[in-house]
Amino acid sequence: MADQHAQGGDAVVEIDPQVFRKVLGHFPTGVTVVATHDGDRPVGLAVGSFFSVSLDPPLVGFCVSDQSSTWPVIEAHGAFGVSVLAADQHEVSNVFASRSDDKFAGVSWDPAPITGSPLIHQAVAHLDCELYDQFPGGDHVVVLGRVRALELHRDEVSALVFARGGYGRHESLD
Numbered sequence: 495m496a497d498q499h500a501q502g503g504d505a506v507v508e509i510d511p512q513v514f515r516k517v518l519g520h521f522p523t524g525v526t527v528v529a530t531h532d533g534d535r536p537v538g539l540a541v542g543s544f545f546s547v548s549l550d551p552p553l554v555g556f557c558v559s560d561q562s563s564t565w566p567v568i569e570a571h572g573a574f575g576v577s578v579l580a581a582d583q584h585e586v587s588n589v590f591a592s593r594s595d596d597k598f599a600g601v602s603w604d605p606a607p608i609t610g611s612p613l614i615h616q617a618v619a620h621l622d623c624e625l626y627d628q629f630p631g632g633d634h635v636v637v638l639g640r641v642r643a644l645e646l647h648r649d650e651v652s653a654l655v656f657a658r659g660g661y662g663r664h665e666s667l668d
């Protein structure tokens with residue numbers, strides 16, 4: 495268990511980073527690629543923290559590391575595209591989880607209809623978003639996007655899932 499220290503009456507709990515990662519790693523997430531354009535070329539990263547926020551206005555969000563090289567480009571462009579990856583796209587996830595200079599080299603994509611942000615072929619679904627707001631979240635930034643367009647492409651395939659440090663697929667119990 496984590497160490498606990500009492501300081502001035504307030505209980506301060508020190509969290510071991512390895513325990514934090516292990517515990518939170520048991521919470522499964524889907525996997526998306528969040529991508530944008532720097533004017534010359536597409537850039538993006540794998541994101542498991544994607545979440546839906548609001549219907550009116552239509553908002554989604556994700557948390558991005560303050561070390562991400564993609565985030566400043568999203569901030570400058572003011573828009574991003576979200577590709578919800580299918581279970582057969584785990585290699586795409588690995589590419590976008592890397593720090594490679596040209597992650598789009600072997601990946602087919604199209605510009606999103608409103609913002610032109612890159613959307614990856616064969617994804618389960620796409621969302622085209624304008625940057626709506628951002629909040630500091632420790633070593634991450636909590637980013638909200640206003641959805642300008644969205645489309646479901648592959649209703650029949652399982653979504654890619656990430657849990658306990660590895661990939662899986664979503665399967666219904668019924």
Ligand SMILES: Cc1cc2nc3c(=O)[nH]c(=O)nc-3n(C[C@H](O)[C@H](O)[C@H](O)COP(=O)(O)O)c2cc1C
Pocket residue numbers: 525538539540541542543544556557558559561562563564565587588590591592593656
């Ligand atoms: C399944 C999975 C989910 C991830 N989720 C996030 C996330 O939600 N936020 C984040 O900042 N990084 C996340 N990452 C890590 C980034 O994809 C990785 O750090 C990437 O190299 C960042 O690229 P960039 O620096 O080019 O933006 C995830 C990686 C994987 C494999």
